[in-house]
Amino acid sequence: MTALLWAMVRARRGLAVITLLLTALAAAAAAAGPLYQEAAAVSLRGVEVAAATVDERVVTAQTGDDPRGGDQPLRPYVPGMLTLSGISAQVVVTGDQGEEGQQGMFLATRTGICEHLTIVKGRCATGEREVVLREDAGAELGAQPGQDLEFRAPPAGSQDPEPPAAVRLTVVGFYQAVRLDDPYWGDREILTGLEQPAAFATERTVAAVDGSRMRMVDLLVTPSAFDDMDRLRDDLDDAESELDAGGFGVDSELNKLIARIEDGESQLASSLLLAAVPLVMLCWLVLFIAVAGGVEQRRGELGLTALRGVPARTRWWLATAETSVPVLVAVIPGYLLGYALTALLATIVLPGSPPVYLNPASALYTAAAVLGALLAGLLAQVRALTTPVLGLLRRARVRRRGGLVGGIEAMVGALALVAGYQVAAGEDAGAGGIGLLAPLCIALGLGLVAARAIGVPAERLGRRALRRGRLRTGLAALTLARGGGTHWVVVLLTVVFGLLGFALSARDVAAQAWHERAQVQVGAARVLQVESLPAASLLHAVRTADPAGRYAMAAMRVNVNSETKLLAVDSSRFAAVALWPDAYGATTPAEVARQLRPAEVTPLALTAAEVEITVTLDRIEPGAKAGLTLRLVGTGGAQSSVRVDKLLPGTHAYRVATPACAAGPCQVRQLLVDLFTPKRYLVDLTVGDLRDPTGKTVLTGAELAGHHWRLPQTSAARPVPEMAPAAGGLRVWVDNVLTPDMRASADPAPDPLPLVAAGELPPELLGAGGTVRVPITRAGTLPLVPRYGAHGALVDLQYADLRVGGEGDAQEPEVWLSADAPADLVKRLEANGLKVLGERDAAGQLHLYQEQAPALALLFLAAAALTGVLFAAGGLLITAVLERGRADGGLAVLRGQGVRERVLRDADLGGRFALVLAGTVIGLLAAVLSWALARGVLPVFGDGGTAVPPPDLPGPLVAAPIAAALLVLLTTCLLATRVARGSEGATS
């Protein structure tokens, strides 16, 4: 038996090699899914951890000086996390200048501090009584390396008569200001020196300073911590319990990062494993075609064994062994091939080039793929083994009518279509997972149905062409209609092009979406987050640093109580700085800027160190006292108030100091009449000219009267004064028994406030700390707005500051920079008082999207689909190889009937072309159908964000790889024709 089997395999070693190769590929594809998934998960952890904010990467815990810690302070251990501990004390440092030059600092220590400080002069503090200072703090103190400075705790208050004892520490070096985004510092202002600079010393040195100390324990996460999520959670719980018990207050945003990584990993797990399924199925299909063709070749032999009455078991064994032996031999090489290809893919495309390890899941998948290959092989020979002896012994193959098998295929096809639809419809948007099988089901379903259906028109066309004497067309069409195994090749091509079209569209659309979202979400090429400051200061600093308005724009968030988020931008620079992807539609940024800021506003401004305010008090309730307050905002955004305490009846000039307005113009933001009355609130006054000490009018009464003043919202319980222009200036009067709200804001911004929005407009804004309702109007609509996408609105920053800005700082102030911003712009911004806390850029954001789970999954999907094209080419070649051994001789028999060789060759080639084109058209149809039904299941963003919806259609460039695939297959047809006809030439 073995000898016979070996002889069989040797005789058809070509087919055996093809079977072995296809099974190896199926096994490789199956193994690649889980292997790639694990490697991609490692890569994903690295990407997500790197992209996380510092507070998402650290668990911080602190307590007052920890007497219980004693000599062995708490240092909880969590695998994959670094435990950083330290203590800090607030100190006052006295240098050579004595008390004049005293500086507040934090004296601190931290695990591994010297490895993380960049020493610019001297060395790190490693010995007792040594200290290293931040270079700017050292410069202010005038300290030099080797110099001793006095460190003492700040005085606790005036009640404490004894100042704390000082400790003399030797300055041994200076360090460069640390990077705020370095997770080592754990986002601790004490260490990063955001408020006060930090000086670093050893733990014993810090402990030597009297006064209160803070003990810190931070757990810094590394990507390897996420290897086992359950263990991580348990360990974190244990660590937190331990810290709690030690009296530490624990704080962390790590759970957000854990959740994000878990989401990404589950997205990867479901998407990648399923992305390998079509590839494995394609292998099975090609294997089926190959084995079925091989069986067709050895019909005679099978007939012979039946004729000799060989027992059924031996017949089956002989028939299947020829397939199953190469299939089984292929298991290990296939698995190793999958490993090698995955390792290569991981090295080339996965961020961080993670190592690939063999895992049980991949072995299991390989086993399933090989089992499938065995079944495909068995299935391919079932028909031959159940055919009667005489049918097998006949040389000419008898064409079977569709009948039962065709019916079953059509039914399976229809079921696959329905399953595809259900899978697509049943999945949540962007869920990936099982939904990704929808294109395969749809392509397979359409392929099975269409491959059966295509025979009828092809046969009709062929007969008609033959009647008209068009031999080439006729024979080509008949080959398509009747060729052995033709319809399986159509199914194969349909599935390949169905998957390719879908995968390429998916990747293209996702790439567009990433690009758009990166641009939309960041807003500009670079965005700097700056330390909190008043909006006017932000605006002033940016405008001063970039006077031409070409490179930088101030922006901030405005709080709104609605789903729609509101972003305030400096409209005058919006067009120059904001990125403007196609997703924003046809409206240009300049138009948006105009809509946001229909009119320039001129605030009431004055420049003078002192002003004389002319006020005419016409009436006042007897016994009452009236005063006048002006709220001013300086050029740098500094706010100040000047006040005339008591107004006298008649016209008087009152002199007030306005130091904030000495250097440059400051804005008059608010005018407030203070009225103290025993009875009725009655006052009538006119504010006239404001003059500087030289008598020059800095603000005329007419200007005051002509300005737009906004009064608070009135109610029956809260009256407001009346205001009107008068001969001497701005007249303000009130006569009411209830306490009036006498604040009048100088607000030249349009009313209602113009907004440009995507989606719903918030009903109104609240100003002045929520006390004032600000009416708004939609000045324009965009499909998406910068930063907030489909649910957001824009407003002019200056308008917003005038209308809703209170006396507090701007919310989340930012500076947007254009891509061509000069290198020194950030320094200029800092010189104008902005402290940059962090930076984001659109390119970095795009890079992040390109490395997150959906990108890794879609990449694999596209790679699998492109590999499918190779399988299809292989399938075409295999059918050609099998045709060489056909007993019926194919079209070659027509030579005997006088058909010219050239016609036969053209018909052969034409038949193959028709096959490929038919498969391509049906496959692309399947892709379109899949796209229409299942595009929603595509995972596009790791966070599932919907603020920037992906486009509905892929770009035209998707056609290029599809055309290339078609070209490859048509070229394969040429080769296949040569292969198939090579034997005819030899035997004829």
Place this chain on the structure above:
Amino acid sequence: MKNSSLTGLAVVCRRVVHIYRAEGGDVVALAGVDLDIAPGERVALVGPSGSGKSTLIALLAGLMRPSAGRVQIGLVDIGRISEAELARLRGTDLGVVLQGARRNLLPYATVLSNVWLAQRRAAHVRPADLEPPERILSLLGLTGLGHRKVQDLPPGAAQRAAIAVGMAASPGLLLVDEPTSQLDRTARDEVLAALEAVNTERGTTIVAVTHDPDVGARLGRAVTIRDGRVGSEGRDGREFAVIAGDGTVQLPPDVLDVLPPGTLLSVEHANGKVTLVTDDHSVSVPVASEHV
């Protein structure tokens, strides 16, 4: 040595009709064949192309079922048995050698492997009676060629190898289709000698389809199939017309030349002689009974 269990099987065909169903209309291939072949007999089926002899041998081999009538091999009516029983029969009692030696053999395998494969059923059913392949090969003059691959054998040896495969299970009936076609004289003689050896040594009934009258003559009994019926039979150099089960008899072709279809004959039976006389008495064909 003649083994009693390996004696030949009788073949009986009674009014066997076979009709091929085709789109353009049915074709009657056999129109009532009656044939009796005794155990151990050697019979050649001869006749022109399309006469139905290949159909008849296909029916004898159980490759097709007769449309009507009975085909009996030994005691088995093979038109009525199941496929499984037929397969068992083919594996044990019925050897079939198809036309063209190579169609009977796995070309890449050795002669021994081919014989081994053909013995599988018999090895299972009656292992004790199984003859070693080497002995079968020696019977057919293939000693020393067992390890040769079929594709390397000369035509005569290939045909003998095909017969060896047909004989592998020591069947009672060996059906051979065109055993000598496309062979030179020497090879033909070798093959015929081999068939004779099989028949002589084993008592196997041999039915061979052939175009070659010499083969018919060497086998001893040549049944001519004409127009789907047994037309005549030659025995020991003499040619006989055969009366079918329904009483019909096919006239020899030379008689038919003088008696065209539609000719009316009167049958005169006198003094043990049967004479066919035309209506106008222009032709009379005396038909003498052998027994008379």
